[in-house]
Amino acid sequence: MTRAIRDIIRRALDAAAKDGEIKTERPAGKAGWLAVPIIVERPKKEEFGDFSTNAAMLLAPLEGRPAREIADALARRIAADPSKNVSRCEVAGPGFINVFLEKSWWHERLKEMLEKGTGYGDTDIGAGKRVQVEFVSANPTGPLHIGHGRGAAVGDSLANILKAAGFEVTKEYYINDVGRQMQTLGESVRARYIELCGLETRFPEDGYKGEYVKEIARDYLERHGCGMTNQPSSTANRSAGEFQEFARGIMLERIKKDLADFGVEFDVWKSEKALYESGLVGDTIEELKKRGHVYEGEGAVWFRTTAFKDDKDRVLVKADGQMTYFASDIAYHREKVKRGFDRIVNVWGADHHGYEARVRALFKAFGHDERMLKIIFIQLVALLRGGAPVAMGKREGEFVTLREVMDEVGKDATRFFFLMRKSDAHLDFDLELAKRQAPENPVYYVQYCHARIMSITAFAGEKGVSLPQSPDMEVLEKLELKEETDIIKHLAAFEEVVEKSAVEMEPHRITFYLTELAGLFHPYYNRNRVVTDDTETTFARLFLCRAVAGVTRKGLGLLGVGAPVTM
RNA sequence: GCGCCUGUAGCUCAGUUGGAAAGAGCAACUGCCUUCUAAGCAGUGGGCCGGGGGUUCGAAUCCCUCCAGGCGCGCCA
Numbered sequence: 001m002t003r004a005i006r007d008i009i010r011r012a013l014d015a016a017a018k019d020g021e022i023k024t025e026r027p028a029g030k031a032g033w034l035a036v037p038i039i040v041e042r043p044k045k046e047e048f049g050d051f052s053t054n055a056a057m058l059l060a061p062l063e064g065r066p067a068r069e070i071a072d073a074l075a076r077r078i079a080a081d082p083s084k085n086v087s088r089c090e091v092a093g094p095g096f097i098n099v100f101l102e103k104s105w106w107h108e109r110l111k112e113m114l115e116k117g118t119g120y121g122d123t124d125i126g127a128g129k130r131v132q133v134e135f136v137s138a139n140p141t142g143p144l145h146i147g148h149g150r151g152a153a154v155g156d157s158l159a160n161i162l163k164a165a166g167f168e169v170t171k172e173y174y175i176n177d178v179g180r181q182m183q184t185l186g187e188s189v190r191a192r193y194i195e196l197c198g199l200e201t202r203f204p205e206d207g208y209k210g211e212y213v214k215e216i217a218r219d220y221l222e223r224h225g226c227g228m229t230n231q232p233s234s235t236a237n238r239s240a241g242e243f244q245e246f247a248r249g250i251m252l253e254r255i256k257k258d259l260a261d262f263g264v265e266f267d268v269w270k271s272e273k274a275l276y277e278s279g280l281v282g283d284t285i286e287e288l289k290k291r292g293h294v295y296e297g298e299g300a301v302w303f304r305t306t307a308f309k310d311d312k313d314r315v316l317v318k319a320d321g322q323m324t325y326f327a328s329d330i331a332y333h334r335e336k337v338k339r340g341f342d343r344i345v346n347v348w349g350a351d352h353h354g355y356e357a358r359v360r361a362l363f364k365a366f367g368h369d370e371r372m373l374k375i376i377f378i379q380l381v382a383l384l385r386g387g388a389p390v391a392m393g394k395r396e397g398e399f400v401t402l403r404e405v406m407d408e409v410g411k412d413a414t415r416f417f418f419l420m421r422k423s424d425a426h427l428d429f430d431l432e433l434a435k436r437q438a439p440e441n442p443v444y445y446v447q448y449c450h451a452r453i454m455s456i457t458a459f460a461g462e463k464g465v466s467l468p469q470s471p472d473m474e475v476l477e478k479l480e481l482k483e484e485t486d487i488i489k490h491l492a493a494f495e496e497v498v499e500k501s502a503v504e505m506e507p508h509r510i511t512f513y514l515t516e517l518a519g520l521f522h523p524y525y526n527r528n529r530v531v532t533d534d535t536e537t538t539f540a541r542l543f544l545c546r547a548v549a550g551v552t553r554k555g556l557g558l559l560g561v562g563a564p565v566t567m
Numbered sequence: 568g569c570g571c572c573u574g575u576a577g578c579u580c581a582g583u584u585g586g587a588a589a590g591a592g593c594a595a596c597u598g599c600c601u602u603c604u605a606a607g608c609a610g611u612g613g614g615c616c617g618g619g620g621g622u623u624c625g626a627a628u629c630c631c632u633c634c635a636g637g638c639g640c641g642c643c644a
Contacts, residue, residue, distance in 0.1 A: 043587080057586085092587070094586085094587075139644065141644090161626090179643080179644060180644070182644090299642085311569075312640085315641090320642080322642085350571085350637085350639090351638055352644095353572075353639060354640055356571085357570090359572060377572075379637085379638085380612040421580065421581090422581085425573070427579095428578095433579095444606050448604080448606050452603085452606095457605095460603075461601040509581095517589080519592095522607055527609095529603065567606060
């Protein structure tokens with residue numbers, strides 16, 4: 001759509017140049033029709049036209065003439081555009097050129113999107129480039145909490161949007177299944193198990209106190225009985241590993257179930273443990289060594305990340321011989337690059353931002369273009385209930401799980417709420433508001449738009465109206481109301497919104513877009529009847545409804561939110 | 568102390584490749600259900616875009632500085 005508009009401006013520039021009114025040379029190529037980037041925008045105010053451009057103001061200094069003079073010259077030519085799509089063209093303010101398009105031009109846009117059907121909104125700016133989106137990646141030491149939920153919503157929705165924009169996407173979950181915290185989990189389960197068997201034991205000081213640990217211990221007990229408690233201490237120690245392995249399996253199952261119920265499926269589950277077993281971690285350190293980025297000191301092995309703008313060097317191998325989390329993580333990122341992704345996206349909790357510099361150091365050390373790495377930080381969620389904060393604290397075992405929230409307010413509302421803000425902004429999530437089935441709840445506002453249209457369609461069916469597969473232009477010409485053109489204009493912007501969301505990696509743009517669309521449709525519905533005695537108008541309006549419902553369904557789909565037929 | 572994020576209406580937030588008179592939702596107030604779902608609609612009030620400088624024809628948007636809040640600065644993950 002912008003392409004068509006840009007063509008109009010370009011033709012005007014060409015004509016003006018030909019007539020000698022513009023002397024500035026224009027470089028070849030699509031982007032540079034001027035030495036400066038021309039902005040074509042959809043003005044906020046409708047008296048400024050369907051689109052406007054600042055071309056004249058940018059040309060003024062180059063031409064050495066007043067902007068308004070140049071604007072006049074261009075406006076004359078735009079108004080006379082051979083496509084006949086321009087109804088009028090005005091110069092305003094300091095030299096803006098405001099262009100008004102014929103209604104029929106918008107009707108054609110509507111026809112186009114109806115013909116594209118469910119494919120409307122898909123574009124190919126991704127050009128099949130491969131993007132890996134790694135998100136959630138929570139340690140399997142406890143259930144997913146609400147913060148993970150926001151990351152899941154953002155990551156999954158982003159993946160959908162990228163796919164729609166023509167990227168090839170791999171969704172991946174990195175399982176931190178080695179290390180101290182996993183060990184603690186194993187010990188915690190073991191302690192609970194021993195307790196369940198009626199024996200005395202000391203619960204680990206920093207153990208996980210949540211109820212879920214007891215549940216896992218009960219599971220273990222059911223499968224293995226109490227035999228484990230009688231074993232000699234050496235065996236019992238070794239069995240801590242067994243508890244850990246058992247707990248890992250249960251927790252992962254539970255996490256997968258939570259995510260599946262949240263509508264999130266991963267393509268790849270990557271185990272940190274497996275990364276070690278494949279030898280990749282060792283290889284990566286060796287490789288870094290060869291490149292001269294590694295040194296030994298204080299009994300540890302260090303990666304000189306300060307050479308790449310990190311605050312301090314980072315330990316890869318601890319003095320006790322254990323690898324750090326960082327060691328496996330750089331191996332993982334190196335592996336991602338090797339797998340041939342064009343773009344690597346990490347969705348992290350905002351509390352990990354201090355980690356970014358050292359991961360980027362890896363890219364630089366290996367000579368990869370670090371611009372391929374994008375890290376999205378998710379600010380923490382403040383959970384409220386009727387305005388009052390709900391306490392969260394993982395260690396105490398009092399955290400609010402994604403499961404609880406989902407069960408209470410529903411999957412759709414939960415996902416929608418997580419996507420109402422840009423990721424790096426704090427989010428207040430009020431359970432009471434999310435649950436309320438009232439207009440102040442934006443989820444229902446948008447979903448209702450879809451359901452309402454489905455209801456209209458059903459009503460039309462009862463009245464014996466059968467809508468043709470594809471619209472005739474003569475029928476669409478019946479959409480004469482300003483409200484109708486406004487809705488079409490907004491629908492026509494959908495592709496660009498999807499593209500922008502993909503490029504900027506900002507799913508919340510879709511949420512806002514849909515709320516605006518619903519905000520146009522509901523008033524329209526309220527003032528006008530769709531199904532009337534006038535067959536052509538009924539057809540035209542049903543087509544418009546079909547397009548609104550289609551875009552709403554598609555947009556909600558990108559968010560991972562359902563589009564109900566009835567509410 | 569250093570780094571990252573945030574600061575826009577009473578509340579929660581959009582709006583940053585610089586554009587024309589600042590946007591939405593909620594809350595507040597006033598109205599609307601014999602007509603395709605009132606989970607809806609119509610209307611009213613509400614702002615030194617954290618402060619101060621600067622760049623520009625033009626700044627919520629870019630630069631500097633200060634203030635406030637969050638987070639991070641482990642041989643944890």
